[in-house]
Amino acid sequence: MKISMVLEVLFLTGMVILVVDVSPYFGAIGLIVTSLVGCFMIMMVGNSFLSLSLLLIYLGGMMVVFSYCTALVLDMYPSIIVKELLMKLVLGILMVLGLEMIIFSEDGIHGFKTLGEEMVDFGFVGAGALYGNSWLLVIFGAIGLFLMLLVVLEITRSVERGAYRVI
Amino acid sequence: MNPTTFIFSFTIAMAGLAIYQTHLLSLFLCLEGMALSVFCLMASSSSSSFVISTIPMPLIMLTFSVCEAGLSLVLMVSMARTHHNDLMSSLTLLKC
Numbered sequence A: 001m002k003i004s005m006v007l008e009v010l011f012l013t014g015m016v017i018l019v020v021d022v023s024p025y026f027g028a029i030g031l032i033v034t035s036l037v038g039c040f041m042i043m044m045v046g047n048s049f050l051s052l053s054l055l056l057i058y059l060g061g062m063m064v065v066f067s068y069c070t071a072l073v074l075d076m077y078p079s080i081i082v083k084e085l086l087m088k089l090v091l092g093i094l095m096v097l098g099l100e101m102i103i104f105s106e107d108g109i110h111g112f113k114t115l116g117e118e119m120v121d122f123g124f125v126g127a128g129a130l131y132g133n134s135w136l137l138v139i140f141g142a143i144g145l146f147l148m149l150l151v152v153l154e155i156t157r158s159v160e161r162g163a164y165r166v167i
Numbered sequence B: 001m002n003p004t005t006f007i008f009s010f011t012i013a014m015a016g017l018a019i020y021q022t023h024l025l026s027l028f029l030c031l032e033g034m035a036l037s038v039f040c041l042m043a044s045s046s047s048s049s050f051v052i053s054t055i056p057m058p059l060i061m062l063t064f065s066v067c068e069a070g071l072s073l074v075l076m077v078s079m080a081r082t083h084h085n086d087l088m089s090s091l092t093l094l095k096c
Helices: A003-019 A024-044 A048-073 A082-103 A122-132 A135-155 B003-018 B024-048 B057-083
Strands: none
Touching: A003 A024, A003 A082, A003 B003, A003 B024, A024 A048, A024 B024, A048 A122, A048 B024, A048 B057, A122 A135, A122 B024, A135 B057, B003 B024, B024 B057
């Protein structure tokens, strides 16, 4: 059993857990599993810096903010109907197994080959390309991120109102 | 890495976005799943080819995906302000 096969099955399983609509708590768990497996897959093709930045920014930044906002809107005890959950999970896992049979069949869809034993870390090569050729894109990314701060304040009208809820 | 896996996972997350979920937050989590699968697709296919200027592409995409996540959370918070929950069944225009 090759390790790339296991990783791809885990990636798709994490996505299925995300889509199955029990409660957003379980959706967040599926997203965390998917991003961890995706980090490992990116590391295997030799791009370790990108995997690190995915972990830091995606899991350490965006997931934390998502969980804070989840705590604001969700109920403490989600009601889980076991029969519906089992039906959806079984359907999802069957779908994942069917997709894997298509990917790994002999005359199925062929993809790119994995990188061999070359010891080049593409992340640090890409850092040169980031600041050399595409410096304007970096500047526009920074402007977009700064604009997001102002957009957040404007949509919720927090400048006029103040506290989150009036109890 | 096989790009077929990431295309399949993008389609699965898009199906999750099209389903009538119970909470609005589940839709935004599926949106993040789509962005994650596109990120992994870009990362794996830029490592297979030897064109250097495609290597920072996933990092730039992550920057704009963070902006998108911030927007979606702001929409959820303003929905919690007006409707006091984020259930999809309260997004109705009927008055009776």
